[in-house]
Amino acid sequence: MKYKQFTEEEINSLKDRFYYNPETGELFRKLKSRLKQTGCPNGGGHTQTRFRDKMHFVHRIAWAIYYGINPKEQIDHKNGDGTDNRILNLREATRQQNSFNTKCLITSKSRIKGVHWHKTNKRWQAQITINGKKKYLGVFTSKEEAVLAYQFKAKEFHGEFYRP
Secondary structure (H helix, E strand, C coil), rough: CCCCCCHHHHHHHHHHHHCCCCCCCEEECCCCEEEEECCEEECCCCEEEECCCEEEEEHHHHHHHCCCCCCEEEEEEECCCCCCHHHHHHHHHHHHHHHCCCCCCCCCCCCCCCCEEECCCCEEEEEECCCCEEEEEEEEHHHHHHHHHHHHHHHHHHHHHCCC
């Protein structure tokens, strides 16, 4: 997904129209005599607000206000909480790095990222995706063994973006 990049003029306008608290992650709209908190959930786990008649993610506005520049690619929430927009929780990431830091899908029967039940073998299978390609890690008799295999490889390949 390609995100709209703010122009230098728009970044200056963001600074004029909004106040961002980097310690709490809150974004406020500057009104004549007061500040009014802004940002609403978008249904996808992030907050957004309107700027110049378009909706924008609060974390991208926060980044632009705090650093005075656009992020090169995406913004990752280190703790996985898309509503936690404290500056210490935000970091630049590629799309792939951002995907490393996702939670397990709720539709997963194992509830563990990278691990699933293999019906034919009646065993637990572990796999990891690296550079868009699935890498088979093995079939295991216990779920715990499969989890350990996934976690070992994920820590190695995902580095600071690793999330169990």
